[in-house]
Amino acid sequence: MSKFLNEFKDFAMRGNVLDLAVGVIIGGAFGKIVSSVVDDILMPLVGMALGGLDFKNLSFEIGKAKVMYGNFIQNVIDFLIVAFCIFLIVKGINSLTKKKNEEPAAPEAPTEPSNEEKLLSEIRDLLKMKQ
Template structure:
């Protein structure tokens, strides 16, 4: 069982996952700051100075903070949209690289005979131009 775990951990999937989680966490903080510090204050200003994070209902002794929920939903959609755009850009880049590789592989190779015929043709053209 230990050997299987080592193979799994070393295979790269776990390392890729760990890197993805760390970068995703940092990316989430950036987007959360964008939402909390830039977008939501502007949206609140447009809607008449409403601060979404402080919107709440009092139900008896309980306080329902629906403004924080609205802010979290906006945060989620911005993170999801940002990740979608990032993945879309990566996929487009991958497609371009794949097409370039296919183009390189499908480039016609010139045989020795074709190369000699091309050289002869070019020599005949030069001789004709000189005369």
């Protein structure tokens, strides 16, 4: 039993699992913020622009069933806003990571020797001839 618990502890303490847990918690809180922005700010403005329409109350009945399609519209808008925000965050992280991982280009090797190298070669050759 102790081996099983140790394996579980090793699994739970891996970086990926902890990162995932933090991501889920922050994502949940972020989702609430976005839902509040949509529910409390955007949708009332959109409803007002559409003549006082309240999306939460949009529905139709089929027999005794009431289909609340207004909530569906609101949830789709929530999803699109969250997806767009996550896209922007991932795009920003990718651009930072790309800049960090880029290595400076190595300077090109000169094709012919410089004047200094030519002079040094001549001096070397002259010294060799004197010996």
